[in-house]
Amino acid sequence: MADRFFAFIHNVYAQAIPSPDTETLFWLCATIVAFVVGMRIQIRLKRAPWANPVLFAIVVVSTALFITKTPYDVYFRSVRIIHFLLGPATVALAIPLADSIRQVTRSLPAMVLALLAGSVTSVVSGVLLVVAFGGSHEVALSMAPKAVTTPIAIAITQQIGGTPALTAAFAILGGIIAAMIGETTLRRLGIHDWRAHGLAAGIAGSGIAAAQVAQRDPVGAAFAALGIGLNGLVTAIIVPLLLYILPG
Amino acid sequence: MPEAFLTLLLFQFLGVVAQRALALPIPGPVIGMFLLAGMLLWRKARQKNAPDGEVAADAPAASPALSALARSLIACLGLLFVPAGVGLVTELPVLGVNAVPIVASLFGSTVLGLLVTAFVMHRATHDASAPERVSDADGQVL
Known part of the structure; x- marks a missing residue:
């Protein structure tokens, strides 16, 4: 039928x-x-x-x-x-960023700290959880850079020997998860600051989670934009380093 | 409006060229975003220093047309991820084989990453300035 x-x-x-x-x-x-x-x-x-x-x-x-x-x-x-249009839309994030520049410069030290902590957590926990649940080596490697924006994630995964298609899928799925549960979880823990929401979305969920925050608040958009850009840079540096340290 | 769109495309182009030329590990559009933000701030600072022009500190940095275009693009940012997202379907067989570790790791590490970032940010900025409350108005702010 x-x-x-x-x-x-x-x-x-x-x-x-x-x-x-x-x-x-x-x-x-x-x-x-x-x-x-x-x-x-x-x-x-x-x-x-x-x-x-x-x-x-x-x-x-x-x-x-x-x-x-x-x-x-x-x-x-x-x-x-x-x-x-993703390209021009990414460039357009410069406008909320420029408008919130005073808040950005004021919280710069906190941002650097949160960025490093968030990037390392995301990479290490991603790899370790795959290994802990019996996933293959290939999946673990492809999981490492999943929190950054897709083009960077693919470049990193090629460098460390992961599979680009898998990484791209993980980046999108991770972004959807972050967009779906991020705001609610953070609010429940008493975090009501758009700067923290935006940065966390940009770092842990890249584009899709950032889109969710960016629609809601200009300050959130600015910090999400920074999170995406800076996390790409940090992850590109720390993933090869961490994989060198981590066993397996 | 055409000028505003040209600005975005031009800066994306600049970003892509810079990325190629300097072999930077950041995508071109993201570099373009930083370049455009820099340009807007530079122009605003110059206006403020001009003898006749006094610009309010919180005045928007971009022209009204560019602000409006940016606002509409950002408002439908989610839509722009759909074409790439549908590509997931082609990966379903591979994803299915390792379903348990993939789901566990995606959920676990995404939540942990979110929490750690937001918590450190929250703690470190707590005393620096009054936090902006997440507004409960259910209209779109941006």
């Missing part, structure tokens, strides 16, 4: 999409619709961070790809423009 339903949808899709242009339009619209619906749901749920619209959109679009038998390559080619 379900099979026949999927086949029917696939037929409709195959006939309605005659050219690459309509394909591009279709997947662009589908991606944005999925994200907007996810956002509406999140707002409806009193902005609960666990109702993450990124995760919602990923699940919806993946299901749609499965039903329409569309390969990921074709999908990615269609929505390339959305992916491309």
Whole structure:
């Protein structure tokens, strides 16, 4: 029954999409619709961070790809423009950063301390937990740089012998986890400072968690931006060092 | 608006070129972000020092158009991760084999990283200045 339903949808899709242009339009619209619906749901749920619209959109679009038998390559080619905008959006974080520069310079020593502590914790606990739960060597290595923004993570993982595709997947999944539970957990522990929230999101969850904080507060956006940039630098230096020290 | 978008693209371009030329371990757009922030602050400082111009200390550093564009881009930052995120599907077989250590490690180390960073930051900044409260207004601030 379900099979026949999927086949029917696939037929409709195959006939309605005659050219690459309509394909591009279709997947662009589908991606944005999925994200907007996810956002509406999140707002409806009193902005609960666990109702993450990124995760919602990923699940919806993946299901749609499965039903329409569309390969990921074709999908990615269609929505390339959305992916491309990540660059300018990252540069745009300079504006909240410049606007909050006084708070940044005032808390610079604390930030450096928190950055080092957070980076080391993230790398060491990531590797050790994989080993403790019986994961393979390859997975452990690919886990090490997962907290930094994806391009840096991939460069590091290649250097230490991990698998780039795995690291990219871990970076995205880690970011989703941080975005879903980060704010609630920190608030429950009595941390109500946007500077701490932003920095933690930028360091432990990179882009996706930073996006969650950045939408909510300009100071949080500034510290998240700094967290992403500085953590990339620190992790690139400490991962090879730590792996040299850690056994295995 | 076109100027604002050009500014972002130009600084991304500068960042990418700088990254290539100097073989830096940071992605081009992140370098572009630091460069643009530097440029905005430099321009603001110059305006303040000009004989006729007195700029309020908390005045926005960017032009209204650039601020507006940045705000809209950051507001939908999450959407921009969806295309890469859907790529997870292609990794599902590999992820499934090592599911237990992967889930444990992702949860454990992400939570630990968040906690340690926020806790150190919170402790170290506690006395320095009054913390800004996380507002409970459920409208988007930015």
